Amino acid sequence: MAIFIVKEFYHINELIELTQNLVRIPSHKDVPTQEKEVAEFIYKFCQKNRIEVEFQEIVDERKNVIAYIRGKGTGNSLILNGHLDTVEPYNMTIDPFAAEVKDDYIWGRGTVDMKGALACMLMTMVALKRADIVPDGDIIFTGVIGEEGKSEGTEHIVKMGLKTSAAIVAEPSNYEYAVGHRGLEWFDITIKGKSSHSGMPEKGINAIEKAMIFIQRVKEELYPKFHERYNEFMGESLMNFGTIHGGTGQSTVADSCLIRIDRRYVPGETVESVMGEYQEIIDQLKKEDPTFHAEIKQTPESVLQLNHPPLITSMNEPIVSAVRESIKEVIKKEPTIKTGMGWTDAALLKTYLEIPTVVFGPGDLALAHTEDERVLIEDLVNCVEIYARIIDKFCIKDKIIE
Numbered sequence: 001m002a003i004f005i006v007k008e009f010y011h012i013n014e015l016i017e018l019t020q021n022l023v024r025i026p027s028h029k030d031v032p033t034q035e036k037e038v039a040e041f042i043y044k045f046c047q048k049n050r051i052e053v054e055f056q057e058i059v060d061e062r063k064n065v066i067a068y069i070r071g072k073g074t075g076n077s078l079i080l081n082g083h084l085d086t087v088e089p090y091n092m093t094i095d096p097f098a099a100e101v102k103d104d105y106i107w108g109r110g111t112v113d114m115k116g117a118l119a120c121m122l123m124t125m126v127a128l129k130r131a132d133i134v135p136d137g138d139i140i141f142t143g144v145i146g147e148e149g150k151s152e153g154t155e156h157i158v159k160m161g162l163k164t165s166a167a168i169v170a171e172p173s174n175y176e177y178a179v180g181h182r183g184l185e186w187f188d189i190t191i192k193g194k195s196s197h198s199g200m201p202e203k204g205i206n207a208i209e210k211a212m213i214f215i216q217r218v219k220e221e222l223y224p225k226f227h228e229r230y231n232e233f234m235g236e237s238l239m240n241f242g243t244i245h246g247g248t249g250q251s252t253v254a255d256s257c258l259i260r261i262d263r264r265y266v267p268g269e270t271v272e273s274v275m276g277e278y279q280e281i282i283d284q285l286k287k288e289d290p291t292f293h294a295e296i297k298q299t300p301e302s303v304l305q306l307n308h309p310p311l312i313t314s315m316n317e318p319i320v321s322a323v324r325e326s327i328k329e330v331i332k333k334e335p336t337i338k339t340g341m342g343w344t345d346a347a348l349l350k351t352y353l354e355i356p357t358v359v360f361g362p363g364d365l366a367l368a369h370t371e372d373e374r375v376l377i378e379d380l381v382n383c384v385e386i387y388a389r390i391i392d393k394f395c396i397k398d399k400i401i402e
């Protein structure tokens, strides 16, 4: 069998240009057509490189773009998943869409999260195609919409029931890899009071003061429990009081107060159990004080149909060793497991499609969403090498990479 050396099948300038082109097409949520143009760019790129490609229309004009290297149907198939959207480019100290190459980096919004990764996955597929390599199972690139929002794109993949032997989600992991991360849900807690003139506070019920009591009780009763719920791959259970809005004016007793919570939970906890804990506190406070009224619900704009459970892929899965060994061969040392990774689409693929999924992608997560986001060109080159090795180990029985 011929030896496949991936870098002989593409030029580094192609990888740089592809990343630049993707970064130069804004795809954040304030772009009227959002990811549409990026999806169309990738579609044309695949066509030009003789890679089978299709759209999945999702909502309005927004669409996933799916590309295939068809396998023989005799072995493992693999999803390479990346999101097409980025966060907004506001308050950046560099030109977000210039994609300038300087000091060995490409600079701009999405370079690290995660248009650089999209470029790496696509370039790996192009190299396979040019080398006429037919893997045992299909390699399926899923460029999905909305990951920075409601994950509409990967939710669609779940609804379609796309099933492969494993998946890689290409969030930046800086030569580490993640097999687990916390689940994530947003909750709204609305405290109801009664307005009155501030000169007659006894006629009203101050919702802001009630909210303060609720917050204090959560800190006393739940925080210690969260510390105890520790998972070695994701850390401890967490919550954040994100925003609080209450009242209508300084001289009016506040009749309402809305607290918005971000809740990061670990295996053993569920959406129901997590909500139940807040509900218990609400019920307890109501018992102590009949004027206390509150209700909890999931933040409406945070969910479509699926929840956002934790990711937990067994270390015994073959895809995990394929990823670990591939990184090791390139960086020449044992890679570490990334803990404390934020929520990713990997959890949807693993939970709802039961696809063993690992998070691995180029670049430093600490630079994602920043005012001077950038990715090292060397990291992109190494990532293509690592993806090719993962495919060789996982999807090709007769090894083609030394």
Ligand SMILES: [Zn+2]
Pocket (backbone or CB within 6 Å): 083, 113, 114, 147, 171
């Ligand atoms: Zn991301």
